[in-house]
Amino acid sequence: MTFEPLRILLVEDDFFIAETLAREIRAEGDTVVGPFADIHEAIQYVGLVQAAILDVLVQEETSFSIADSLIHHEIPFIFLTGSDPRVIPARFADRHIYDKPSPATPLLYDLHQQHRAIVSQGDGNMEAVVIEMIRRARDLMPDEASADRIVEGALLRAIAETKDKRMEGDIRANMLSLLYDEYRQRGRLCLH
Structure with a gap:
C-alpha cells in the first residue's frame, strides 16, 4: 500500500x-x-x-x-x-x-x-484545511497578525503551485507542508 x-x-x-x-x-x-x-x-x-x-x-x-x-x-x-x-x-x-x-x-x-x-x-474540504492552517499557525506564533501572515504566504505559494500544476496528491498534507515551510523560512524570525 x-x-x-x-x-x-x-x-x-x-x-x-x-x-x-x-x-x-x-x-x-x-x-x-x-x-x-x-x-x-x-x-x-x-x-x-x-x-x-x-x-x-x-x-x-x-x-x-x-x-x-x-x-x-x-x-x-x-x-x-x-x-x-x-x-x-x-x-x-x-x-x-x-x-x-x-x-x-x-x-x-x-x-x-x-x-x-x-x-x-475531511477529504476535499478546502475550508476545513484553511481553518486547520490558521489554528496551527496561531498555536505557533506569538500573535494573530504574524500567524495570519504565514498562512497567507502558504496560500499564495499553493496558488502558484496549482497554476504550475505542482500541487498533486493529498491537498491537506501539501497545504500543511507549505505552512511548515513558511514557518521555517519566515515565522521563526518573528519569534526572535
Missing part, C-alpha cells in the same frame, strides 16, 4: 534507538522532525507535524503533555516504551503502544493508517 510521505515528530532520549528509527523513517520516505530528547523542545513542533512517535519516559519526564497536544490538534501518534505500559494514563487507552526497541516499519504503517483515517474525514 502506497502512502503520502508524512512529517513525523520523533521523541526518544535513547540516542541509538532515536538514530536507528530516524534512519529507518527516512528510508521509508517520511520526514523526521527531531529526534528530540527534551519534552519542552519537542512540544514546540506539534503544530508542524502530521504524526508522532513518543517515548513514554524522556529524561525523567513523561511525554503525556505532548500526547495531549497531539490529540488536541488531531494528529496521530503512537507510544514507545521500555517499561510497563500500565504507567500510561487511562485517557490514552485507545492509543497504540509498542515495545522498545521496535523497527520503524510497523510504527509507520500504524501512523499512516491513522493519518489516512483522519484525512478521509
Whole structure:
C-alpha cells in the first residue's frame, strides 16, 4: 500500500534507538522532525507535524503533555516504551503502544493508517484545511497578525503551485507542508 510521505515528530532520549528509527523513517520516505530528547523542545513542533512517535519516559519526564497536544490538534501518534505500559494514563487507552526497541516499519504503517483515517474525514474540504492552517499557525506564533501572515504566504505559494500544476496528491498534507515551510523560512524570525 502506497502512502503520502508524512512529517513525523520523533521523541526518544535513547540516542541509538532515536538514530536507528530516524534512519529507518527516512528510508521509508517520511520526514523526521527531531529526534528530540527534551519534552519542552519537542512540544514546540506539534503544530508542524502530521504524526508522532513518543517515548513514554524522556529524561525523567513523561511525554503525556505532548500526547495531549497531539490529540488536541488531531494528529496521530503512537507510544514507545521500555517499561510497563500500565504507567500510561487511562485517557490514552485507545492509543497504540509498542515495545522498545521496535523497527520503524510497523510504527509507520500504524501512523499512516491513522493519518489516512483522519484525512478521509475531511477529504476535499478546502475550508476545513484553511481553518486547520490558521489554528496551527496561531498555536505557533506569538500573535494573530504574524500567524495570519504565514498562512497567507502558504496560500499564495499553493496558488502558484496549482497554476504550475505542482500541487498533486493529498491537498491537506501539501497545504500543511507549505505552512511548515513558511514557518521555517519566515515565522521563526518573528519569534526572535
